[in-house]
Amino acid sequence: MTGRSSGVPLLRLGDVLITGLLNELDDKAAPTFTHGLTERISADRVRDVLIDISRLEIIDLFVARTLMESTTMARLLGARVIVAGMRPPVAITLVELGIELVGVETALNAEQGMAALGWHQSSQPPEGARHDAPR
Incomplete structure (x- = not known):
């Protein structure tokens, strides 16, 4: 199930809620995103949140504060938060703005973030899938 009221998808995968942030987050979408995220964490009893900012x-400053507030609220609701895909200019700007993501883990990309949460990509096809081996 996804939520699109903020224009930002919220996808639940098991106990993990996956979402992302975009540059286009405005004064109306930011509170809607934060509210939607916290509502889903509470209603779905989500344990882990992955926020992809790649x-x-x-x-x-506005988007940085939204990220900080969203991660803080998620943590207060008991969710483990991983922010994935941070680019160097974003990291530099967060430091320059004095924004700290206290208690938030980071990962180089969403795949590494999911691996940190215990999800692993399988190199084998799903059971029952046809596999034509070279002869």
């Missing part, structure tokens, strides 16, 4: 090429 599409953020730069970050301004």
